[in-house]
Each structure stands twice: as C-alpha cells, then as structure tokens.
Amino acid sequence: MRSLILRTVAPLIVGLMVLFSIFVLLRGHNEPGGGFIGGLIAVAALSIYGIAFGVETVRRAIVFHPLAIAGAGLMLSTLSGLVSMVFHVPFMTGLWIYPVILGEAVPLSSVMTFDIGVYLVVVGAVTSVALSLEERGED
Amino acid sequence: MSVADLTFLALLLPFLGAIVAPLLTRILGHNAAWVLALVPVAIFLHFTGFSAEIARGEVVTGGYAWVPSFQVRFSWLIDGLSLTFMLLISGIGALIVLYSGGYLKGHPHQGRFFSFLLMFMGSMLGLVASDSFLMLFVFWELTSITSFLLIGFDHQREAARRAALQALVVTGGGGLCLLAGLIILWNMTGINQFSLLTAFAPQVKASPLYLVALVLVLGGAFTKSAQFPFHFWLPNAMEAPTPVSAYLHSATMVKAGVYLLMRLYPVLGGTPAWQIILPVFGAATLIIGALLAVRQTDLKLMLAYTTVSSLGLLVLLTGFGAPYAIEAAALYLVAHSLFKGALFMVAGCIDHETGTRDVTRLGGLRSAMPLTFAIAIASAASMGGLPPFFGFLAKEEVYTALSAFDGRAMIFAVLAVVGNALMFAAAFAVALKPFIGKRIETPQAAHEAPVLLWLGPAVLTLMGLAAALLSGTVHELITSPMASAIAGEARVVTISLAPHIGVPAALSTLTVLLGIGVYLRLARLRAAIAAALAAIGWGPDRGFDQAMRGLVRLSSAVTRRLQTGRLDIYMTATFTLLAVVLIVPPFLYGELARAPVFPQDIPLHELAIMAIAVIGLVAVVLARDRLTAIVSLGIQGFSVAVIFLLYGAPDLAFTQFMIETLAVVILALVMTRLRLSPSDHRPLRENLPDAAIALACGLGATLFLLKVTEAPFDTGLSDFFNQYSKTIAHGANVVNVIIVDFRGTDTLGEIAVVMIAALAILSLVRLRAGSLRRIADNDPDAEEASR
Numbered sequence: 010m011r012s013l014i015l016r017t018v019a020p021l022i023v024g025l026m027v028l029f030s031i032f033v034l035l036r037g038h039n040e041p042g043g044g045f046i047g048g049l050i051a052v053a054a055l056s057i058y059g060i061a062f063g064v065e066t067v068r069r070a071i072v073f074h075p076l077a078i079a080g081a082g083l084m085l086s087t088l089s090g091l092v093s094m095v096f097h098v099p100f101m102t103g104l105w106i107y108p109v110i111l112g113e114a115v116p117l118s119s120v121m122t123f124d125i126g127v128y129l130v131v132v133g134a135v136t137s138v139a140l141s142l143e144e145r146g147e148d
Numbered sequence: 149m150s151v152a153d154l155t156f157l158a159l160l161l162p163f164l165g166a167i168v169a170p171l172l173t174r175i176l177g178h179n180a181a182w183v184l185a186l187v188p189v190a191i192f193l194h195f196t197g198f199s200a201e202i203a204r205g206e207v208v209t210g211g212y213a214w215v216p217s218f219q220v221r222f223s224w225l226i227d228g229l230s231l232t233f234m235l236l237i238s239g240i241g242a243l244i245v246l247y248s249g250g251y252l253k254g255h256p257h258q259g260r261f262f263s264f265l266l267m268f269m270g271s272m273l274g275l276v277a278s279d280s281f282l283m284l285f286v287f288w289e290l291t292s293i294t295s296f297l298l299i300g301f302d303h304q305r306e307a308a309r310r311a312a313l314q315a316l317v318v319t320g321g322g323g324l325c326l327l328a329g330l331i332i333l334w335n336m337t338g339i340n341q342f343s344l345l346t347a348f349a350p351q352v353k354a355s356p357l358y359l360v361a362l363v364l365v366l367g368g369a370f371t372k373s374a375q376f377p378f379h380f381w382l383p384n385a386m387e388a389p390t391p392v393s394a395y396l397h398s399a400t401m402v403k404a405g406v407y408l409l410m411r412l413y414p415v416l417g418g419t420p421a422w423q424i425i426l427p428v429f430g431a432a433t434l435i436i437g438a439l440l441a442v443r444q445t446d447l448k449l450m451l452a453y454t455t456v457s458s459l460g461l462l463v464l465l466t467g468f469g470a471p472y473a474i475e476a477a478a479l480y481l482v483a484h485s486l487f488k489g490a491l492f493m494v495a496g497c498i499d500h501e502t503g504t505r506d507v508t509r510l511g512g513l514r515s516a517m518p519l520t521f522a523i524a525i526a527s528a529a530s531m532g533g534l535p536p537f538f539g540f541l542a543k544e545e546v547y548t549a550l551s552a553f554d555g556r557a558m559i560f561a562v563l564a565v566v567g568n569a570l571m572f573a574a575a576f577a578v579a580l581k582p583f584i585g586k587r588i589e590t591p592q593a594a595h596e597a598p599v600l601l602w603l604g605p606a607v608l609t610l611m612g613l614a615a616a617l618l619s620g621t622v623h624e625l626i627t628s629p630m631a632s633a634i635a636g637e638a639r640v641v642t643i644s645l646a647p648h649i650g651v652p653a654a655l656s657t658l659t660v661l662l663g664i665g666v667y668l669r670l671a672r673l674r675a676a677i678a679a680a681l682a683a684i685g686w687g688p689d690r691g692f693d694q695a696m697r698g699l700v701r702l703s704s705a706v707t708r709r710l711q712t713g714r715l716d717i718y719m720t721a722t723f724t725l726l727a728v729v730l731i732v733p734p735f736l737y738g739e740l741a742r743a744p745v746f747p748q749d750i751p752l753h754e755l756a757i758m759a760i761a762v763i764g765l766v767a768v769v770l771a772r773d774r775l776t777a778i779v780s781l782g783i784q785g786f787s788v789a790v791i792f793l794l795y796g797a798p799d800l801a802f803t804q805f806m807i808e809t810l811a812v813v814i815l816a817l818v819m820t821r822l823r824l825s826p827s828d829h830r831p832l833r834e835n836l837p838d839a840a841i842a843l844a845c846g847l848g849a850t851l852f853l854l855k856v857t858e859a860p861f862d863t864g865l866s867d868f869f870n871q872y873s874k875t876i877a878h879g880a881n882v883v884n885v886i887i888v889d890f891r892g893t894d895t896l897g898e899i900a901v902v903m904i905a906a907l908a909i910l911s912l913v914r915l916r917a918g919s920l921r922r923i924a925d926n927d928p929d930a931e932e933a934s935r
Contacts (some may be wrong), residue, residue: 033802039880041798043887049806056813076910079903086896101892103877116878123895124888130899134906135810141913142817 012061019061026054034128035121044124048131055136056143064144067136075137082129089123152210155224158194159277161187162270166263173259181249181600184262188241188269195226195234202231202629205638209279209343225279225343228629229410232478233276233403235626236485240399241269243604247493248391250600251500261301261389268294272400276407281330281340284408288326288368291401292319298396299388311384314692318371318381326368326408332361333415346414346636353419362416365408366425373405373459376433380689383440383452390496393448394604398455398488403481406462410477414636418469426467431563433460438570442670443677447495447505447578451488454531454571458484461546461567464560466634470552475641476545478630483542483612487530490608491578494524497601498582503591507577512587516594519602521583526609528579532572532663533656538615538622541643543568543659547652548643565659572663577670619644723841730848734855741854754794761787773827774819782812799883821913 030050037043059067071078093102103120165187173180198208211223226234248265252258271290278284293316300312334340336355337348345352352358369375374382385397396402409417409426416422437457444450458480465477497520498513499505514521526537533543546568550561596602615622623641631639647653666673681687712718734740764783771777785808793801869882869890879885887895 037881037884038878038888041802041881041883043799043881043884045887046799046802046806049803049810053806053809053813056810060813076903076906079906083899083903086899090892090896101889101896103889103892105878118878120877120879120888120892123892124884127888127895127899130902134902137906138909138913139810139814139817141910142814142821 015057015061019057023054023058026057027051030054030128034124037124038120044127045131048128049135051128051132052135052139055132056139059140059143064140067140071136075133075140077133079130079133079137082126082131082133084126085129086123086126089119089126092119154194155210155226155277156212158191159224159270159274161191162266162273166266166270169262169266170259173262178249178253178258178600180259180262181246184266185242185245185249187266188238188245191273192235192238192242195231195238198226198231199625202226202228203625205629205632207343207633211279214280214283220282220340221280222283223279223341224277225341226277228626228631228633229407230276230633232482232626232630233400233407234273236482237269237272237276237400240395240485240489240608241265243489243493243607244391244395246600247394247496247604248389250598251391251496252389253600257301261298264294264297264301265391265395268298268396268401272404275404279341279343281334281342284342285323285327285330288372288404289320289323291404292316292323292372295319295385295392295396295401298392299385301389301392302387305387308387311381311387315381315385317696318378318692322368322371322378322405325364325371329361329364329368332357332364336361342411349415349636352415358416358419359421362419362421362425365412365416369405369408370429370463371405372408373402373463374433374456375405375429375460375463376436376456377688379433379437379456380687380692382456383449384689386446386448386452390448390492390499393452394489394492394496397452398492399485402455402459403462403485406459406466406477406481409463409466410634413466413474413634417467422467423469427464427560430460430462430464430467431560431567433457434464434567435460435563435570438567438574439677441574442570442577442666443674443681445507445674447498447507447582448492450507450574450578451492451495454574455484455488457567457571458488461564464564465546465549468549468560470549470557472545472549474635475627475631475639475643476542476549478627478634479538479542479545479641479643482615482626482630483530483538486608486612486615487527487537487539490523490527490605490612491531491575493601493605493608494520494527495578497597497605500601501592501597502594507581509588510582510590511585512583513594514583515587517583517596519606520597523602523605523609524579524583526613527605528575530609530612531575533568533659536613536616536645538612538619540656541616541619541645543656544648544652545641545643547655551651551655561655565655565662568659569662569666572659573666573670576663576667616645720838720841723845727841727844727848730852731844734851739855741851741858744854754791757787757790757794761791774824775816775826778812778815778819781815782808785811799881 030047032047033042033050034044034047035042037047055067055071058070068074073081090101093100093104096102096104098104101123103118105116105118105120107114107116109115165184169180169184172183176183201208208226209223211221214220214222224230245262245265248258248261252261255261268291271287271294274287275284275291278287296312296316299315300308302308303312330340333345333352336352336357337345339345339348352361355361371378382397382402386393388397434457437453437455437460441450441453441457444453462477462481462484465473465480495505497517498510501517501520502510502513504510530537530539533539546564547561550557550564623643627641628639631641761784764780764785764787767780767783768777771780785804789801789804789808792798792804866882869886873879873882873885873890877885877889879889
C-alpha cells in the first residue's frame, strides 16, 4: 500500500504503539496488561509498519529474524523458571529483588523476566507469520 | 572414594571415554586405541578386586536413589554371574578396542567408531550390573541403540542400514516385551530388584500371571539372543565392521538374553513351562543355526550362524533342568566368548589382509599368515571341543548334563551331538580351509596381520588354553560362583582335562568323528541345504521385510483415509462432531437447561452493542465478497470485546481487541496470498448443510452455556487468587499473576506451542509445488510403481 498519508503517519503511530506495548507489558503485574497483550500490540505495530513500507523495511528494523526473537523469548522464560532451582525452591517460583535506583526501590523479579519472555515469543511468532504472509516477492 | 563410588565411576567410565574418543583419535590417529584400551582395562581391574569376595559366595550390592517416589534405585548387583560377564565385557572389550585400532586404521570416522564402541561397552556393563529392573531395561535398550549405531556404521551402504534397522526393531521390540514382563513381576511381588526377588520365587511361580510374565521375559531374551524364529537379525548384523561382530555379536550383547534367563532362573526357572519352552526353542535354534552355518561360504556369516547355534545350546542348557546343566551353561558361555571372539577377529584379519571373506576364494594362506593360522586352529579346536582347550571342558560338561538315561535327555543329547558336529565342521571350515591347500590368488596380496590385529585373538586363544590347564583356579574364581549365582544355591564345578571314560567322552568322540565327516563333505552338504532352502523359499528374514512393508502400507492407507488434505472435510468433521457432543448428551440424560429468565432492565448501551454484534454476524453471512466478510467478522469480535469490558474483564477485552485486529489483518493477507477469487459462490445445496451444522453448533453452545450458568457459581478459586495474588505473588492484577506466576508452567507450555505453531505455519507458507512430490515419496505404492 503506497498511501502517502499512511506512510507519513506510520512511523509516529508505530513508535507510539511499540512504546505503549512495552508500557503495557511492564505494568501488567498490577494493572490490566502483560506480556501477551503487549506482544500483540507490538505485532500490530509491526504489521502497520509492514503495510506502509514493505516487509523488507520491517525485517531491517527489527534486526533479528522474528523466529530468533521468539526463540530468545522462550529461552528467557525457561531460564526465569530455572533460576529458582539455584535457590533450592521449586521450578517457576517467583523471586524478587528490590534494588534502589535513583532513590526509588524498584521491584524486579523472575516473574517479570518471564513475562518479557512471553512478550518476545508472541512478538516473534506472530510477526514471523504475518511477515511471511505479506512477503510476495519470492513467488 | 568408597568402593561404591568407584563402582559407579567404573560404570560411567566408558561413557566418559566415548566423549573424549573422537578428539583423542584426531590427535593420535589409530594409536588412540592404546590409550582408549585403558578404559576397559581399568574397569577390568576394578571388578577383579571383587573376585575374592565373590568366590567366597558373597554378593556385593550398592547404589543410589534414582526415582524415590517409585522406589526405583540405580543399584548394582555383583555376584558370580554378573562378575563373569563384567570381566568378559571389559577384558574382551580392551582387546577389541586395540583390534579396532588396527582394523579401522585410517578410516575417516575411526574416532566415532571408538565412541560408539565405548558407549556400547558402558551399556552392556550397566545391563549386567543392574540390580533394579528399570536400570536393566534402560541399559538393555541402550545396547540395542548402540548396536544399531555400530551395525549401521557404514551408513552409506543400504545393506548396513537395513541390518541396523532390523536389529533395532527386533531387539528393541523385544526390550519392550521385557519391560512389560518385568513390570508384571514387579506388580506380583512389589519388588523391583533382582537381589530381593529370589525370596519371592514360590509366590511368582504360583501366580496366575506367571506364564504371561514368562512369555514376555522370553520375548525379550529370545530376540536379544537371536533364538529361532528371531535369529535372522544376527547374521544380517554381520554388515557391521568385524570388531563389532567379534564383540557384540559373539562375546557380549547377544548373550544378554541368556544372561537374563540365567538371572531369572531362580525366580522363573524349574517349572514345566520353563523346562519345555527353553529346551525346545534352544534345540531348534541349535540345529537350524548349525545347518545354516554350514550352508554359508562367507567366513563371518558362518561364524554368525554358529553363534546363533551356540546361543541355542545355552538356552537349551539353561532350561534343561538336569544336574550339571547350569554348570555346563556357565562353562560353555565363557568358553564361547573366548573362542568365538578370537575366531571373528581371525576372520577379520583374513578379510583385512586378503580383501575377501569368501571361503571358496581362499586357500594356502598358511605360509603368508602363519601366526593367524596358529591362532585360528587353536580357537577352532576350542570351538570343536578338542583338548587341551576350555571348549573341551565345556562340551564334556554339556554331555554330562545331557547323558541321563531318559527319553527327553536322549533326544536332546542326539540333537546336541548333531549341532556340535555341524559347528565343528563350520569351525574348521573357517579356521583350516583358508590356510591349507593350493594358494589361491586373493584381491590383495596376503601377508601377516599387524600386531594390533593379531594381539586380541592371540590373547583370547591363550586364555582359552590357560583356563583349561588351570581349570581348578578358574572354577574357583569364575565358573563355580557363576553357576551358584545362576542356580541360586552353591554349586561346585570340578571338571578338568584329566581323562574320564564314560558316556560324555563317548558322545564327544562321536561328535568329533561326525564333525570330520561333515567337514569332508562340506561342499555337497552346502548344495543340499541351499536346495532345501530354495524349495522352502521363505524365511523369517523375508517375513520381516514383508511385515515392515505391510506396516508402511497400512499406515499410509490409514493416513490417506483420515487425512484427505481437504480443509472443508476436516472442518465439516470437526464441527459436526462438536455439534453432536454438545447437543446429544443433554437430551440423552435429560439434562436440558431450563428456559432462561431475561432480565427486564438491560441498559440501552448494552443492547446497542449486542445489536452491533448481531449486525456484524448478519453482514458476514450476507457479504458478497470475502474481504467484506472478514472485516464484518471483526465487527462482531469488537462488540464481544466491548461486552467483556463492560462486565469487568479489561485484560480479556484488551486481548480480544488485539486478536480481532490481527485476525482481520492476517486473514486478509492469507486471502491475497492464496489468490482466492474475491467472492465465494457456492450452490445452495452445498451451503445448506454447512448452515445446518453452524446452527447446530450455535444451538449446542447456547444450551451448554445456559446449563453451566444454572449452577451456583463456586467462588473458591477466585477467592483464593484474590486473597493471595498480592500477598504471595506481589501483584495486583490477578489475571496476570495467574498467567505468569500461579500457573506459570502452563504459560511456559503455551508459549512453546505458540512458537511451534509459528514454525509450522512458516513452513506451510513456504511450501511450494515441488514439495508435493516429496510427500508422494513416502507413499509405498507410488514408490513401487516408480521402480
């Protein structure tokens, strides 16, 4: 789609959506949101980008192959579950630390990294499907 | 380190050796064999340390908890039986490692070969060391798998691949039988360790499941030890490099079945069923193996069939149940490992130095290979049961056991004499024929084998000689404890080289005379057997092929019937079934929902949203072209999301919004991708059944939901999560806490599914027309048609 309006607005929308998706991901533990929803928003953003500028541009923009992103996410989630084994508590037990950053205690946890993994899997998996469907150059 | 830890390490050592073998071979070349042989030597020395205790009749056990919740232990049992096997495995193993160093010198994958060989050694050691049932089973199947790797080592030849697969299917399948049998024993007694099982023998034998357990265990033992009619995989396994044949298919692995029978003898043995099945199958295997051995002209195949034959004799003896039978089995097992291992290595030497294994194309090698000749003759003498070799003692004991004066014993004695005479002829056909007579030109100019090749067989032959000369010591350390362990009571083996006149000696003489007669008429006998086999025209080997082809054809037919590859058929089937499942049971059991009471005060905005959902649906059904239908489906989905939002499920609504958006985008992409026509015109007679199924599904879902909401809502789970999500999981959003914390492992599984689904979709999208041909390649009918 070579619409001038879309191509002008798309970068702005896409940037905002990706930012929003990360916001949704991180606030998920206490407010509506989470890795799954955040991931879907990011996929929607990338789809818009792809419709506006073509698949190649998206592939360049995300640097890694989408499936590699999904794989990394799955790895991250699994490792987040495995961390608990080091502390001799059952698999997937949430572990929390509260480092003080700029005078503010920031709760960080293995649960959060797990959710980030979910986010990456959703982004990678659905994007790879959407992109490969959009791609029509090779046939 | 305690002895137990050292034993565990000894069991682990071959696998560690397997890891370093490829690297070591890259550095040292074929001389890595000298280093790698230290692995079995160390194991041999470690287990020799137990021999004094074992000779006193003690039993050494040890182990660790493995699966404590099922009372499964990783535990070993060292008694006379397992110790003998361990010493054979590690001792012969060391010689075989050296031999492979010479035999596969310069082979590009020699490191891999060493690795497989050591892995097999570890599996076999673990098998005979196992006290726990499951440990035995795991190592049992590991020997099948490593043997698969070794037989298929020359994986570029189709025959090797077929033989490997055949061995894996037969012995692996037998292993599953064995597992079932062991589990039955476990259920019967509550015991899963061999060392404790003996005490329950009367209970096992009286159990109604005894025969089932016996047959299943025999299924494992007979396949592994190549008993008729499962013998066919063993000769085919000769596709493996000769060190493998010498090690796995004569000295060690094929004896695993016999080992199992001996191990379970105190528990399962001695019953009428045992004393009928084992001798009958053993004798059949003995005779058929010996006849087929004489029929062959390939050195390795002759030896392979005599191995089948010897295994039959061992099974016969284990099941015979007369005095001295167990002692004879123990003696013969040790003797066979020594002489057959040596003979295989000799056959390998001849093959390696002359380039052929065909006995009709070999002759007059004695001057070129004098040392090999001497080794061969000595080993063949042991195999033929001639003094002063250990094989002689074994055969005397065999005939002592069989020479009772009752009908049953006499039949088996006759069969044993015939079988042994044929084996005698085969032994000398392998060990004498190639060396005497006129010199025949061979593909390579023959010369003496290098030290790495003759060292192994020479040591084994000398061992066979020494064991006979020092029979007192050998009986004290090896055979008496072994026979006692098998019998479950103290047995003393006394036989020696001292001449003893009697029935056994007479049978022995008869065997030798008969054997010489067969040897002299070998060519004529070979032709006669070949003609007889041609007349039968069918054997278990072909049967195996037919069974495998039938299996492939059956699965192909079933797949073609169930998986037509047409999406509309799948969907019709799925949704018809869904409708049936939803609608039929409520009517059948009178569980229909009561008519719902509609609330009077539905707010206007909710009504409006529901109206939009319905409008979206109607639009889908009426839409003329596909794109409109897809977008209209989005309208409906968004309305549902709004309903979720209104009823306090923001996470769900949020997700629904995103899914609907992406679904529209992806469906539109799929549509363009598949180059569908923009609209879908189908005649009414196709549309009507689909509409009926859709309506039925809708009706069923409605009925189901109404019924579900009738029951009072159980707030147990929501209360739990509301109460604990903040306190335990530090999160206020219950939905998210459930996803990432309380049920995090589920989520992990789900994202793995998402990932796999993406991979699958990606490969589907990338399918091209050419890939259709690849699917057809798996079709056996098409494959045959193309030949």
